[in-house]
Amino acid sequence: MMDKLMIVEDSLANVDGGFAFLGRLPYYRGLGLSMVEDLQITVDGEAIPREDVRFSVRGKTYTLDQMETVYDDRWNFGEKATITALKAGGLAPGKHTLEFAVRNRISYLPFVPTTRCVKELALAA
Amino acid sequence: MTSQIKRGVSLYSFQNETFQGKMNLEDCIRTCAELGARGIEVIGEQSFWGWPEVGVAEADIANWHALIAKYDCVPVSHDYMLDYKRYKDRPMPFEEQVASVRKDIDFGAALGTPFIRSLVSIDPNVLVAAAPYAEEKGIKLLTEVHAPLHFDHPWIIRIAEAFAKSGSPALGFLPDMGMFLKKFPPCWSAKFRRMGVPDRIADYIEKAYEDRVLSEYVLLEVQQMGGTGPALGMAETLRHNAAFEPKRMLDYMPMIHNIHGKFYEMTADYVEPSIPYDEIIAVLDQGGYSGYICSEYEGNRWIEDAEEPDSVEQVRRQQVMLARLIGETTVPALKTPIAA
Numbered sequence: 001m002m003d004k005l006m007i008v009e010d011s012l013a014n015v016d017g018g019f020a021f022l023g024r025l026p027y028y029r030g031l032g033l034s035m036v037e038d039l040q041i042t043v044d045g046e047a048i049p050r051e052d053v054r055f056s057v058r059g060k061t062y063t064l065d066q067m068e069t070v071y072d073d074r075w076n077f078g079e080k081a082t083i084t085a086l087k088a089g090g091l092a093p094g095k096h097t098l099e100f101a102v103r104n105r106i107s108y109l110p111f112v113p114t115t116r117c118v119k120e121l122a123l124a125a
Numbered sequence: 126m127t128s129q130i131k132r133g134v135s136l137y138s139f140q141n142e143t144f145q146g147k148m149n150l151e152d153c154i155r156t157c158a159e160l161g162a163r164g165i166e167v168i169g170e171q172s173f174w175g176w177p178e179v180g181v182a183e184a185d186i187a188n189w190h191a192l193i194a195k196y197d198c199v200p201v202s203h204d205y206m207l208d209y210k211r212y213k214d215r216p217m218p219f220e221e222q223v224a225s226v227r228k229d230i231d232f233g234a235a236l237g238t239p240f241i242r243s244l245v246s247i248d249p250n251v252l253v254a255a256a257p258y259a260e261e262k263g264i265k266l267l268t269e270v271h272a273p274l275h276f277d278h279p280w281i282i283r284i285a286e287a288f289a290k291s292g293s294p295a296l297g298f299l300p301d302m303g304m305f306l307k308k309f310p311p312c313w314s315a316k317f318r319r320m321g322v323p324d325r326i327a328d329y330i331e332k333a334y335e336d337r338v339l340s341e342y343v344l345l346e347v348q349q350m351g352g353t354g355p356a357l358g359m360a361e362t363l364r365h366n367a368a369f370e371p372k373r374m375l376d377y378m379p380m381i382h383n384i385h386g387k388f389y390e391m392t393a394d395y396v397e398p399s400i401p402y403d404e405i406i407a408v409l410d411q412g413g414y415s416g417y418i419c420s421e422y423e424g425n426r427w428i429e430d431a432e433e434p435d436s437v438e439q440v441r442r443q444q445v446m447l448a449r450l451i452g453e454t455t456v457p458a459l460k461t462p463i464a465a
Contacts, residue, residue: 001426002144028140029171032178034211068213076174078144107210108246 006117014090129415133164138422158196164417205229256293267299303387391442
C-alpha cells in the first residue's frame, strides 16, 4: 500500500557527500525505528551499499545499523524522512531513475514485507 | 424490530488522504459528523504522531477533544498495535507486553474511548493480565476477530475460553466484517488482472471462490493451469479469506462491543458486492447488538495503482447503505466538500 507515494516528487537533491530525497513509510500507521529492517536505494541501476544510507527525521540522523536498536523514535504515518545516500560527487544534473525499497518487521504479519517504488526524478542543475 | 445499531467510522478509511495531507483530523471528524456517523474510531499511531514510542503532545489530545465536542461526535475505540517484535534479536518479555497494553489503556482513557482494539495475534494471557488495569480505567480490551480467523477457529475459541476463565468484564471481541466475504471482490480481481493474471485463470478463481472450493485445491488447479506469480498470488487470497457465517456471531453477542464495517468497494447504487451487509445487520439485530458499526474502507490499496482512491465518497456510500439497513429515514449526506 502507498507504494506510489513512497518517493516524494521533486525532492531529489545533491547534498554534502552524496544525494538525498524525501521518503515516506508505505504503511497505514507509523513504525518504531527498530522495526525498519532495511532501506534500499538504487539509482540508475547502481545499488547504494547499506552502510552508505542515512535516515533523518525531525533533526536526528541514523545509520541503518543504528536504527535497529532505536526504541525511542519513529517514522510517523505519512512523515517525510530525508533519505541520504553517500556517494562521492552526488548525481549529475538531469533525470535519474530512483528505486526505493523498505523492509519492515511487522509483529502481526506472518511474513516480512518489502515495498518498492521506482520513480524518474529530475535533479536541478 | 427497531435496530439499536449506531453508525461510526474508523479514520483508517481516510488513510490515503491523510497520508498525503489532503485531509487533517478535523476534515475527517467533520466528514463523519455530516454523515451522521458520530462514532469515531482511530488507530492511535495513525492519527497521532509520536504514539507510542515518542508520546503524544498534550495539545494534540486537547485538539481531539475540542473536535469531538465541536462536531458532537463520540470517541469509540483506539486501535493499538503492541509491537511484540520490537527487538530484532529477542521476543518482547511477557511483563513488558502487559506494560505496553497498560500504556495503550492509558492512551485510550486520555482520548475518552470506551474500547481499545487488540490485534488477534496478541497472546490472550497478556490481555488477561492487563484486564484488571483496564477495569480500573473503565476500558474494555476488544480482540479483533479478522479473516482468516473466525468464531469457530481454535485460536479464537482459546481466546474466548481464556476470557471466560478470567471472568473480567473488560475482555471482549471486535469482529471485522471482512470475514464474511461472500464473493471474490471485483476490485481485487481487477487488480490481479492489471498485474497480468490471464482472464481464464482469474475467471476460474472467482468461480471457485463462489463454489466454496477449498483453497488448497484452487492453488493446485491454478498451478496446473500454468499460473505463476500474480496468478498464484490471486489464488493465495483464498487462504486468507472465506465466506464464514454471520450467524456465528450470535454465540458471542454479550462479548461483542464494537464492529469493523470492513468494505472493499461500494457501488454507485450503494451495494458492497462481496460482503452481505443485509444479512449481517439482520443477525446483529437478532442478537440485540446496540454498539457501533465503524466503516473501515480497505479498497484503497486495491485500486491505488490505477486511480486515486476517493475514500470520502466510498464512506458516504457505505453510510447510506448502513442507514437504510438499520431503518433510518433520512439519507446521510455531505455538506462540506473536501478541498482538492
